[in-house]
Amino acid sequence: DGGITQSPKYLFRKEGQNVTLSCEQNLNHDAMYWYRQDPGQGLRLIYYSQIVNDFQKGDIAEGYSVSREKKESFPLTVTSAQKNPTAFYLCASSRTVSNQPQHFGDGTRLSIL
Amino acid sequence: QQQVKQSPQSLIVQKGGIPIINCAYENTAFDYFPWYQQFPGKGPALLIAIRPDVSEKKEGRFTISFNKSAKQFSLHIMDSQPGDSATYFCAASMWPGNTPLVFGKGTRLSVIA
Numbered sequence: 588d589g590g591i592t593q594s595p596k597y598l599f600r601k602e603g604q605n606v607t608l609s610c611e612q613n614l615n616h617d618a619m620y621w622y623r624q625d626p627g628q629g630l631r632l633i634y635y636s637q638i639v640n641d642f643q644k645g646d647i648a649e650g651y652s653v654s655r656e657k658k659e660s661f662p663l664t665v666t667s668a669q670k671n672p673t674a675f676y677l678c679a680s681s682r683t684v685s686n687q688p689q690h691f692g693d694g695t696r697l698s699i700l
Numbered sequence: 701q702q703q704v705k706q707s708p709q710s711l712i713v714q715k716g717g718i719p720i721i722n723c724a725y726e727n728t729a730f731d732y733f734p735w736y737q738q739f740p741g742k743g744p745a746l747l748i749a750i751r752p753d754v755s756e757k758k759e760g761r762f763t764i765s766f767n768k769s770a771k772q773f774s775l776h777i778m779d780s781q782p783g784d785s786a787t788y789f790c791a792a793s794m795w796p797g798n799t800p801l802v803f804g805k806g807t808r809l810s811v812i813a
Contacts (some may be wrong), residue, residue, distance in 0.1 A: 591743075620800060627709075628742070629805035630789065637798060645800075677743050686732045686795040691743030 589614045593678050593692035599700050600665070600672060604675065608663045608695045610678035619661035620679040620689060632683050636661055637684050656676060665697060702727060704792050704804050706804025713780055713811055721807045723790035728771070730792040734801070735764065738787045743812045747788070748775075780811045 591612045600606045612619065621633040632645030636655040650669025655661050661680075665672045675696050679689040705724045705755075731752050735741045736744035749763040750757045750773065752754040757764045761778040777784055787808050 593743075618800075627805075630803045632800060634799050678741075684800055685797045686793050687802055688734050688746045689748060691736075691745065692745045694741070 591678055591680055591690055591692035593676075593695050595597065596693070598697045599667060599694055600697060601700050603667045605664055605666050606697065607670075608665070608676055608678075608697070610637065610661045610663065610692060611659055612661075612678075612680040612690075613659065614678035614680055614690060615658070616682050616690070618659070618681045618684045618687075621651070621661070621663045621679075622647075622679065624675040624676040624677060624694075633663065633676075635684065672697055701801075702757050702792055702802050704802050705791050706806045706807060709805070709809060710808040711810070712747055713809070715781060715811055717732045719777050719784075719809055719811070721788055721809070722772060722774045723774065723788070724770075724790075725792050725796065725802075726791070728770065728798070729794040730802075731795050732765065732793040733764070733773050734791050734793075735762075736789040736791065736803075737771070738789065738806075744789055768771050777809075780809075782811050782813055785809055785811050 620635040622630040634653045638644040652664045657681045677694045678692045681687040681689045735747045737747045738744040749750035765777040766773045774786045787806045789806045790804040793801045
């Protein structure tokens with residue numbers, strides 16, 4: 588089955604640690620995205636990538652970093668600079684950035700110990 | 701100009717009722733309007749989408765109405781069921797362009813038996 592796999596489903600971070608969230612897709616999509624979802628806040632775009640080795644900041648990129656070395660993979664690192672990292676993180680992909688539906692993974696819930 | 705304003709924030713209807721969720725936009729370059737359904741702990745899933753060359757689109761019990769002159773579009777759920785209880789997001793995208801979907805803030809729908 589084609590789709591997007593996010594792992595792990597739950598992740599705990601200690602203060603001052605960086606953590607990396609995994610996102611893999613087998614849909615052969617060029618574009619990939621990371622969103623943060625807080626209760627009542629909707630979906631906020633962190634970073635997106637239109638193509639391998641290219642990515643752009645979204646609305647709330649501070650404290651996060653990404654890489655896009657392979658078409659299938661778009662990992663997100665939540666750095667210690669992100670002061671309020673507890674949230675539900677969603678990865679998505681689409682054929683192109685504009686005018687196309689995005690397909691979402693089932694998310695990673697990150698909590699601070 | 702990049703915003704999509706969604707209302708209401710939450711909605712409670714009786715089983716069999718017809719909940720209506722509304723979205724409004726300013727940017728006339730938007731020309732793709734999808735709706736997403738999200739259950740707790742899951743990623744959003746594409747429900748139905750419309751382009752501005754039609755005023756209405758139906759898929760099963762879900763209907764999008766689109767009013768280009770008013771720059772508004774809405775989701776209607778016919779014969780709503782408790783299983784439709786979820787959060788619904790509208791979104792918009794423009795062509796041409798290299799910008800991702802712009803999402804509304806979401807509507808939490810509860811269908812009570």
